[in-house]
Amino acid sequence: MPITPDHGDGFSPAATASQKISPIKPSGNGLGTEGTSDLFIHSEPDVRSKSGPTSVGRVGEMLEMEDLTKSSGYSPQVDRASLYDVDDEGSEKESFVIDRRDSNSVDPSFTLYTPDEERLVIKTFDRRIVLFIALLYMLSFLDRSNIGNAKIAGLSKDLSLTSSQYEWLLRAFYITYILFEWMTLLYRVIPPHMYVAICVASWGLVASLQSVAPSFASLLVLRAFLGISEAAFGPGVPFYLSFFYKRDELAFRTGLFISAAPLATSFASTLAWAIIKAGQSIPIAPWRMLFLVEGFPCVVVAVFAWYHIPDSPGTARYLSQRLRRVATIRLRNETESAGIEVEKRGLKWKEIWDTLKDPKCYLAAAMFFGCNVAFSSLPVFLPTIIEEMGFAALTSQALSAPPYLVAFAVVLSTAQLSDRYRHRSLFVIFHSLMAASGYAMMAIAGSQHATAAWRYAGVFPATVGFFSAITIIITWTINNQDSDSKKGTGVAMLNVIGQLGPLVGVNLYPDREGPYYVKGMSICAGFMAAVAVLAVCLWSFLAAKNRQAASSYRSVECDENDEDDGEVDPWVEDGKRIKPFEFML
Numbered sequence: 001m002p003i004t005p006d007h008g009d010g011f012s013p014a015a016t017a018s019q020k021i022s023p024i025k026p027s028g029n030g031l032g033t034e035g036t037s038d039l040f041i042h043s044e045p046d047v048r049s050k051s052g053p054t055s056v057g058r059v060g061e062m063l064e065m066e067d068l069t070k071s072s073g074y075s076p077q078v079d080r081a082s083l084y085d086v087d088d089e090g091s092e093k094e095s096f097v098i099d100r101r102d103s104n105s106v107d108p109s110f111t112l113y114t115p116d117e118e119r120l121v122i123k124t125f126d127r128r129i130v131l132f133i134a135l136l137y138m139l140s141f142l143d144r145s146n147i148g149n150a151k152i153a154g155l156s157k158d159l160s161l162t163s164s165q166y167e168w169l170l171r172a173f174y175i176t177y178i179l180f181e182w183m184t185l186l187y188r189v190i191p192p193h194m195y196v197a198i199c200v201a202s203w204g205l206v207a208s209l210q211s212v213a214p215s216f217a218s219l220l221v222l223r224a225f226l227g228i229s230e231a232a233f234g235p236g237v238p239f240y241l242s243f244f245y246k247r248d249e250l251a252f253r254t255g256l257f258i259s260a261a262p263l264a265t266s267f268a269s270t271l272a273w274a275i276i277k278a279g280q281s282i283p284i285a286p287w288r289m290l291f292l293v294e295g296f297p298c299v300v301v302a303v304f305a306w307y308h309i310p311d312s313p314g315t316a317r318y319l320s321q322r323l324r325r326v327a328t329i330r331l332r333n334e335t336e337s338a339g340i341e342v343e344k345r346g347l348k349w350k351e352i353w354d355t356l357k358d359p360k361c362y363l364a365a366a367m368f369f370g371c372n373v374a375f376s377s378l379p380v381f382l383p384t385i386i387e388e389m390g391f392a393a394l395t396s397q398a399l400s401a402p403p404y405l406v407a408f409a410v411v412l413s414t415a416q417l418s419d420r421y422r423h424r425s426l427f428v429i430f431h432s433l434m435a436a437s438g439y440a441m442m443a444i445a446g447s448q449h450a451t452a453a454w455r456y457a458g459v460f461p462a463t464v465g466f467f468s469a470i471t472i473i474i475t476w477t478i479n480n481q482d483s484d485s486k487k488g489t490g491v492a493m494l495n496v497i498g499q500l501g502p503l504v505g506v507n508l509y510p511d512r513e514g515p516y517y518v519k520g521m522s523i524c525a526g527f528m529a530a531v532a533v534l535a536v537c538l539w540s541f542l543a544a545k546n547r548q549a550a551s552s553y554r555s556v557e558c559d560e561n562d563e564d565d566g567e568v569d570p571w572v573e574d575g576k577r578i579k580p581f582e583f584m585l
Contacts, residue, residue, distance in 0.1 A: 113326040121319065121327045125244050128318055130253045132308060133237055136200055138260035139301065140230050142267070142294045143207035144173060147223075148383055149272035150287035152396070158285055163511040165216050169223050170506040174376070174499060176227030181495040184236035185488045188347055192240055195232075197306035202229035204298025211291035235495040238474045239488050244313055246331065247584060248422050251475040255415025258471040262404035262411070262463065269383065269400035348485040355481065355489040360583075363538040364477045364490075367428065368498025370527040370534070371473065374435060374466045376502030377509060377524065382459065390452055390515075399456065403463040414468045415475070424476040425539035425585055428469050432532040435465025439525035446516030455516075462524070469531060479584040480542065501527075542583040549580035 147155070147169060156166060186195055206226045213219040238254045245253055275290050282289075310316040313327035355361060382403075387396035418427045438461030445454035477494050481487040508520030 112329050117323065117326050118330055121313075121323055121330070122245075122249065124319060124323070125316070125327075126253070126256075128308070128316070129244060129310070130241065130256050132305075133241070134257050134260040136196070136301065136305065137234060137237060137257055138264040138267070139200075139294075139298050140203060140234055141261045141264040143203055143298070144226065144230060145264070146272070146290055146294055149269065150290050152383055152387060153272060153275070153287040153290060154285055155287040158287070159213075159216055159219065161216060167506055167510070169216075169220060171503060172220050172223045173227040174502040174506065176224045177231040178496060178499045178503075180228045180231040181235050181499060182492050183232040184239060184492040184495065185347060185352075186232070187236045187240050188484055188488055191311045192243075193306055193309040193311055196309050197302045199229055199233035200298050200305050201302035203233070204295055204300075204302060207295030207298065208292055210295065211288040231495075235499075236488070236491060238478055239491045242478050242484075242487055244327070244331075247479045248419050250478060251415040251418040251424070251472060252412070253415075254475045255411050255471045258467065258474070259408045259411040262407040262467055266401035266404035266408070269398065269404075272383075273398050347488070348483070351483055351485040352489045355486045356493070358490075360480060360538060360541060361477070361490050361493045362497070363534055363541065364473060365494050365497035367473050367531045367534045367538070368470070368494050369501040370531040371432075371435075371466050371470045372498050372501030373505040373508075373527045374439065374462065374524040375470060375505070377505030377520065378459070378462060378466075386452075386456065403459045406460055407463045407467045410464045411467050411471055415471055418472055418475070423585060424472050424479070425535050427472045428476070428535040429532045431465045431468040431472070432528050432535065433465075434461045435463075435469065436525045436528035436532070438462030438465060439521045439528060443518050443521035443525060446518040446521060449516070458521075466528065469528075476538075476584065482581045539585055542585055546583055546585070549582075 151161075151166060155161065161169075203226055206222055206229055210219060210222050210226075213222060237257055238250070241253050241257065242250060271294065272290060275286050275293065278286075278289075313319075313331065314324050316324060316327065319327060383396050383400050386399050391399060414427055414431065418424055438458045441458035442455045442462070444450075445458065474491070474494065477490050478487050481490045505524075508523055509517050513519055
């Protein structure tokens with residue numbers, strides 16, 4: 001018996017009367033007709049389409065879908081399915097209903113595209129977007145954190161910097177970074193290919209100019225401008241990736257992006273080691289060469305970014321027209337079941353205001369704050385910490401790399417597991433406690449004046465823990481907002497509040513407390529433990545919201561057969577039955 005899928009369109013295809021038109025044999029369109037004799041086109045009213053009867057000129061596209069579906073190795077047989085033509089922004093232009101015999105599928109998505117096509121779209125975005133964005137983030141992280149390597153390469157000596165002045169160089173970056181993180185919302189206002197290219201060129205130019213800074217004052221100004229240019233890019237990247245991926249696909253892609261940070265840190269340490277070695281035989285100061293070598297390539301990459309970054313799934317030039325439709329429709333199918341509109345470019349101010357009043361955003365931001373205390377402090381001071389454990393400058397640069405390489409691998413595996421099980425809180429709790437144990441280990445070893453090996457061993461769980469926790473917290477924030485305007489606002493709040501953490505973190509390791517930095521390690525351990533507690537609170541809050549929505553939905557379903565009492569059904573929108581938005585725990 002044929003199974004007719006319910007598309008969530010507000011009507012049952014099997015129950016809707018339609019006009020059956022005799023089979024149409026296309027001619028002159030270059031498409032074969034073999035295997036399409038069971039295809040009938042129906043003209044019928046649709047609650048989402050005002051285009052009226054299907055034009056014969058569109059039949060070729062539907063038959064092309066038939067051929068493409070069969071050639072992909074998956075041929076779903078369904079009685080009826082709505083097919084929508086979409087433009088680059090995801091707007092529906094015309095609807096069709098395809099009638100087939102011997103239905104075996106109950107998944108409405110597969111009536112529009114095959115699993116093979118969806119996998120191809122995802123893999124293409126992974127290769128072309130995520131890896132390129134990760135490269136850009138790696139370059140940005142190199143330019144913000146290499147000042148720690150520059151310090152032990154002679155920066156402090158050449159510019160006669162005091163410990164307080166060095167801390168102000170770090171602080172200046174984060175002050176402007178925080179003040180301009182609202183620019184995350186510009187991903188919805190300015191076409192991303194233009195926006196990203198301008199950001200990359202800006203920070204590349206500023207980072208390069210650090211190599212000719214003659215004094216503390218000039219370097220301070222450049223660090224402030226570097227914070228502005230990087231604030232415009234990095235914080236909004238997970239928000240940008242949500243334009244292309246579903247909720248349960250986002251953690252792994254965010255992990256690929258975030259893991260570029262530990263990879264960049266390990267690369268920076270190795271590169272700094274090579275530059276210091278080369279600086280012994282050339283007249284240029286090693287720290288100046290470091291800023292130039294790591295900064296200027298970004299200016300070149302910005303040109304490529306202009307042409308490579310797509311604005312939306314429908315504008316990805318490396319996808320065929322058919323796959324661009326698939327990329328757009330698959331995301332729309334996820335949102336429509338919860339009654340969420342496909343948004344045009346721009347912002348909805350009411351949704352922004354609602355998000356600013358949302359308590360779960362502040363819980364997530366508090367967690368991000370705690371992680372950033374640790375995240376910002378250790379990468380900047382790790383080379384100095386290792387050097388003051390008794391190792392030479394070259395050795396300390398080399399020993400800075402392994403903890404970040406391990407973190408790179410663990411972040412990816414953690415994000416993949418989080419997506420697979422559609423769960424966030426347990427991973428945040430586990431990795432926060434791991435980071436806390438690493439910092440506690442370094443603090444205890446320092447207080448007991450233990451050997452350097454014990455303190456160095458504690459670096460590994462610390463770096464693995466806070467990088468993994470940050471990845472999941474960012475993804476969790478985006479997952480639990482139901483529109484692009486809310487997602488953008490949530491990410492902006494996360495970063496504006498969370499990035500206050502570095503203002504604390506960069507002050508935890510003053511020179512006078514070296515080489516053990518017991519106080520700084522203890523504070524970081526406390527903050528990471530607090531992150532675990534906050535994750536439990538957010539999990540409890542979201543679980544209660546889910547139970548409340550599910551209870552309301554079930555009570556309405558139970559009353560459906562009762563007499564109409566005139567009350568408005570809260571789960572019907574524009575004539576369509578919608579399901580409550582489910583928060584990811």
